[in-house]
Amino acid sequence: MGILVQAARELIGVPFRLHGRDPETGLDCVGLVTETMRRAGFHPVPPEGYAMRTASPRSLLHFAVASAMVEVAEGGDVILAMVNPLQPHLLIPVPGGFVHAHAGIGRVTEMPGPLPWPTTLRWRVTPQRT
Numbered sequence: 477m478g479i480l481v482q483a484a485r486e487l488i489g490v491p492f493r494l495h496g497r498d499p500e501t502g503l504d505c506v507g508l509v510t511e512t513m514r515r516a517g518f519h520p521v522p523p524e525g526y527a528m529r530t531a532s533p534r535s536l537l538h539f540a541v542a543s544a545m546v547e548v549a550e551g552g553d554v555i556l557a558m559v560n561p562l563q564p565h566l567l568i569p570v571p572g573g574f575v576h577a578h579a580g581i582g583r584v585t586e587m588p589g590p591l592p593w594p595t596t597l598r599w600r601v602t603p604q605r606t
Contacts, residue, residue: 478551478552478553478568478569478570478600478601479516479553479601480512480513480516480553480554480568480601481568481569481570481571482516483511483512483513483515483516484508484512484568484570484575485570485575485586486515487499487503487508487511487512487515487575487584488575488583488584488585488586489583489584489585490502490503490508490577490583490584491503491582491583491584492504492577492578492579492581492582492583492584493507494579495507495526496577497510497511497522499511503577503584504577504579505565505566505567505576505577506522506523506526506536506539506566507522507577508566508568508575508576508577508584509539509554509566509568510522512568512575513543513601516601518543518544518601519543519544520539520542520543521539521542521543522539522543523535523536523538523539529562529563533556533558533564533596533597536556536564536566537597540554540597540599543601544601544602545599545600545601545602546599546600546602547597547598547599548598548599548600549598550598551569551598551600552569552598552599552600553568553569553599553600553601554566554567554568554598554599554601555567555568555569555574555591555595555597555598555599556595556596556597556598556599557591557593557594557595557596558593558594558596559593564596565593567591569589570586572588572589573586573587573588573589574586574587574589574591
């Protein structure tokens with residue numbers, strides 16, 4: 477399983493907040509991935525000003541490239557799924573499921589797999605840490 481698992485699980489229970497980047501005040505799915513990567517020793521570059529509902533996950537693609545993630549066909553450390561045709565969502569795979577920022581529940585949670593949504597992309601975080 478991925479290198480982000482322990483750091484992601486440490487964030488379970490953090491409140492959900494759209495555009496949230498601080499675990500003290502809340503995280504959204506981008507904030508979850510950003511904070512998880514930071515805690516694992518990476519230097520992510522999160523996007524700014526994205527909408528919760530969009531048909532194009534372009535800002536998330538830029539986030540992946542800027543954060544030194546590479547696309548993979550299977551597995552991966554970060555998953556981009558489409559919750560519906562207008563809602564891209566990032567999740568972190570963990571043994572038996574996924575950690576994600578759940579807007580409806582109002583917090584970061586772990587859900588059992590498999591994903592109920594189509595997977596659009598999978599990324600592996602590259603091993604360069606500082």
